[in-house]
Amino acid sequence: AAGVIQSPRHLIKEKRETATLKCYPIPRHDTVYWYQQGPGQDPQFLISFYEKMQSDKGSIPDRFSAQQFSDYHSELNMSSLELGDSALYFCASSLASGTPNEQFFGPGTRLTVL
Amino acid sequence: DQQVKQNSPSLSVQEGRISILNCDYTNSMFDYFLWYKKYPAEGPTFLISISSIKDKNEDGRFTVFLNKSAKHLSLHIVPSQPGDSAVYFCAGLSGSARQLTFGSGTQLTVLP
Numbered sequence: 650a651a652g653v654i655q656s657p658r659h660l661i662k663e664k665r666e667t668a669t670l671k672c673y674p675i676p677r678h679d680t681v682y683w684y685q686q687g688p689g690q691d692p693q694f695l696i697s698f699y700e701k702m703q704s705d706k707g708s709i710p711d712r713f714s715a716q717q718f719s720d721y722h723s724e725l726n727m728s729s730l731e732l733g734d735s736a737l738y739f740c741a742s743s744l745a746s747g748t749p750n751e752q753f754f755g756p757g758t759r760l761t762v763l
Numbered sequence: 764d765q766q767v768k769q770n771s772p773s774l775s776v777q778e779g780r781i782s783i784l785n786c787d788y789t790n791s792m793f794d795y796f797l798w799y800k801k802y803p804a805e806g807p808t809f810l811i812s813i814s815s816i817k818d819k820n821e822d823g824r825f826t827v828f829l830n831k832s833a834k835h836l837s838l839h840i841v842p843s844q845p846g847d848s849a850v851y852f853c854a855g856l857s858g859s860a861r862q863l864t865f866g867s868g869t870q871l872t873v874l875p
Binding site for chain 1: 867
């Protein structure tokens with residue numbers, strides 16, 4: 650079965666650079682979530698989209714922005730990168746009309762800021 | 764303030780025995796609780812969930828118990844298998860956007 654795809658899997662950037670992370674949800678899933686997991690920390694909710702509209706916002710810095718496109722894939726754009734942005738970024742998808750508690754996670758993108 | 768807490772960072776259990784992973788929460792607005800399993804270099808994988816109006820949900824070797832008055836839930840795995848060795852995250856689901864709030868995880872090691 651198709652799973653959530655994230656690209657790239659690994660990304661190395663320098664301070665003050667920009668980065669774009671991509672997420673391709675499971676086919677027919679209409680909701681996308683982004684989570685950030687810092688070293689030794691639990692995943693923290695950043696932002697979510699339903700039907701291409703932002704549905705909720707968590708602890709996402711103003712330097713970050715995200716959107717969901719017409720094909721339901723989502724991109725997380727990160728500017729003016731800081732050392733503290735080094736983390737594993739997970740995308741998850743779900744079907745809003747499906748079981749209300751199942752989010753399927755991608756393998757994550759490991760971002761390292763030098 | 765951490766809304767979901769997993770106070771045991773690690774747990775070791777002998778193969779065939781029961782594994783019990785614990786989780787406490789403070790947010791009364793969670794309407795579902797979920798357990799996720801995570802292997803290194805992979806995303807969390809959904810295991811089992813429980814509605815806040817239930818006190819038990821069972822799926823094969825996995826059973827989740829919810830004690831709402833104590834704001835405590837636990838995941839029982841029986842019998843434990845070496846392939847169960849992973850980090851287990853407890854999470855609460857809330858909000859119209861259905862976002863997850865995770866605990867810090869418990870590393871389960873099942874010894875053969």
